Amino acid sequence: MTEQFPIEANEVHEVEPVETGRRAFLGVAAGVAGLCYVGALAYPIYRYLDSPSEMALGAAAVTEVTLKDAQKLPTGSVLMFKFGSSPAMLIHHTDGRWISLTAVCTHLGCTVQYEPDADRIHCACHGGVYNPYTGANVSGPPPKPLKAYKVTVGAADVTVSRA
Amino acid sequence: MTTKSIANTVYSWVDERLGLGELAKFARKKTVPVHKQSFWYYWGGISLFLFLVQCFTGVLLLVYYRPGADAYESVRQITFTMHFGWLIRSAHAWSANLMMLSVLVHMFSVFFMKAYRSPREFGWFSGMMLLALASVFGFSGYLLPMDELSFFATKVGLEIPAAIPVIGPIIANLLRGGPDVSEFTVQRFFALHVVVLPAVFIPLLAFHLWLVQKHGNAAPPSEEAKPASQRKSMPFMPNFLVKDLAMWIISLNVLALLASIFPWQLGKQYDALAPAPLGIHPEWYFMAPFEMLKLLGLVFSGKLAALGEIAGILIFTLGIVLWLLIPFYDPNLESGRRGRRAHYFGLFAIFALLVTTAIGYWTIR
Numbered sequence: 001m002t003e004q005f006p007i008e009a010n011e012v013h014e015v016e017p018v019e020t021g022r023r024a025f026l027g028v029a030a031g032v033a034g035l036c037y038v039g040a041l042a043y044p045i046y047r048y049l050d051s052p053s054e055m056a057l058g059a060a061a062v063t064e065v066t067l068k069d070a071q072k073l074p075t076g077s078v079l080m081f082k083f084g085s086s087p088a089m090l091i092h093h094t095d096g097r098w099i100s101l102t103a104v105c106t107h108l109g110c111t112v113q114y115e116p117d118a119d120r121i122h123c124a125c126h127g128g129v130y131n132p133y134t135g136a137n138v139s140g141p142p143p144k145p146l147k148a149y150k151v152t153v154g155a156a157d158v159t160v161s162r163a
Numbered sequence: 164m165t166t167k168s169i170a171n172t173v174y175s176w177v178d179e180r181l182g183l184g185e186l187a188k189f190a191r192k193k194t195v196p197v198h199k200q201s202f203w204y205y206w207g208g209i210s211l212f213l214f215l216v217q218c219f220t221g222v223l224l225l226v227y228y229r230p231g232a233d234a235y236e237s238v239r240q241i242t243f244t245m246h247f248g249w250l251i252r253s254a255h256a257w258s259a260n261l262m263m264l265s266v267l268v269h270m271f272s273v274f275f276m277k278a279y280r281s282p283r284e285f286g287w288f289s290g291m292m293l294l295a296l297a298s299v300f301g302f303s304g305y306l307l308p309m310d311e312l313s314f315f316a317t318k319v320g321l322e323i324p325a326a327i328p329v330i331g332p333i334i335a336n337l338l339r340g341g342p343d344v345s346e347f348t349v350q351r352f353f354a355l356h357v358v359v360l361p362a363v364f365i366p367l368l369a370f371h372l373w374l375v376q377k378h379g380n381a382a383p384p385s386e387e388a389k390p391a392s393q394r395k396s397m398p399f400m401p402n403f404l405v406k407d408l409a410m411w412i413i414s415l416n417v418l419a420l421l422a423s424i425f426p427w428q429l430g431k432q433y434d435a436l437a438p439a440p441l442g443i444h445p446e447w448y449f450m451a452p453f454e455m456l457k458l459l460g461l462v463f464s465g466k467l468a469a470l471g472e473i474a475g476i477l478i479f480t481l482g483i484v485l486w487l488l489i490p491f492y493d494p495n496l497e498s499g500r501r502g503r504r505a506h507y508f509g510l511f512a513i514f515a516l517l518v519t520t521a522i523g524y525w526t527i528r
Contacts, residue, residue: 037415044247048223051245 070158193399203272213262230353278381314433454519
């Protein structure tokens with residue numbers, strides 16, 4: 001470890017302050033230039049790899065989804081659809097009520113399912129249960145309710161929008 | 164414990180197990196000859212750098228590329244939808260071309276410095292093998308976007324193995340995945356380009372680089388003839404390494420400028436029913452071999468025309484074999500006559516490559 005490269009051994013004599021000043025300046029300049037290179041390479045690569053999440057952000061900006069012919073959905077059944085980039089469900093309850101909720105479990109993000117027989121929303125991953133009318137978390141690990149959307153039933157379609 | 168003593172402890176722990184000290188000792192002892200032709204020593208390193216760029220940008224393209232029927236759409240997406248996708252694709256294509264160029268410069272500098280002579284024959288053979296693999300890399304990669312140009316380039320290119328008697332059509336069909344270029348072709352070219360070729364190329368490259376470490380840089384015969392006291396050299400660490408890295412930075416700058424100022428184009432999606440576009444021609448590094456085959460084919464006209472294609476391939480192959488075997492008929496002899504003959508062969512090869520490339524571009528219709 002004590003051995004030195006010959007070039008460094010030669011430069012040990014250069015102890016004048018002017019030389020150290022120039023050397024320090026060159027060192028800093030080389031460091032700054034190196035950082036510029038790293039930045040110039042890293043920035044486009046980061047943006048390139050991150051493109052899909054930006055696209056998803058664009059999709060998430062959606063405020064309204066129109067589901068054609070969804071007004072024909074029979075009672076006691078569910079229609080799964082994409083609201084922006086995440087799954088959502090439109091439930092036509094047996095009492096005629098239309099309810100739309102996000103289908104992403106608030107626990108760890110699994111997609112939940114509507115069970116008409118049990119009249120509940122169930123997450124198979126960890127057994128979370130939600131109320132199918134309000135989206136409230138009833139039992140199991142989910143910490144928060146499922147977010148509800150506003151539903152407008154038209155003559156030829158159903159429009160779901162952010163509440 | 165101070166930072167320095169911690170670093171020393173860690174270093175000696177690793178050193179005991181991996182023998183880093185020996186490596187460092189080897190690196191310090193390594194020297195590079197200094198003479199008028201020293202400039203040409205950098206071209207192997209430049210080729211290596213550009214290959215690393217290929218690996219890196221290739222993996223980035225792999226993130227979004229989809230082979231098969233969806234190939235064109237995925238390249239269109241990379242080029243026009245993903246941020247900076249055009250730049251990464253452009254850098255991949257440009258560095259492929261620059262790598263072919265620097266590999267050719269490297270090959271000819273080795274040839275004229277007679278660096279293939281004993282004990283460096285394996286360096287020459289492995290280098291030629293790497294060049295052949297690099298050409299296949301280029302050929303297979305060219306198809307992957309599946310635009311008009313790549314479709315027809317592959318179609319025409321595969322007619323060459325197809326001209327080999329008896330086994331030719333079988334080989335061509337295997338490469339194509341059927342009688343015509345289709346999504347099957349792009350799928351298998353993809354497997355070739357990203358799995359098979361790297362798996363063969365990288366170990367061979369490691370062997371090639373190990374040989375350079377083992378035998379050191381060859382000096383041209385004019386230097387070898389000088390007495391040892393008159394020969395100059397510089398230490399590899401850090402002098403040559405720093406210069407090598409400077410060359411890498413220059414290469415990176417050239418690549419960045421070319422890739423961003425002249426972004427690589429994407430043509431129309433291929434259509435098996437559409438006619439070949441006007442002015443279609445092989446990539447520059449395939450132009451010379453193509454033109455040579457064409458010219459050799461012209462020599463045999465009339466009834467012998469069918470023979471011409473085969474004869475062309477044969478004569479061309481013979482030339483490559485002669486080139487490959489140069490270490491055997493130009494060994495390290497005291498008499499300079501054979502050495503001069505090899506020199507003329509090299510000059511002739513350069514002349515033939517330049518002239519046929521020029522004719523090729525001249526006669527584009």
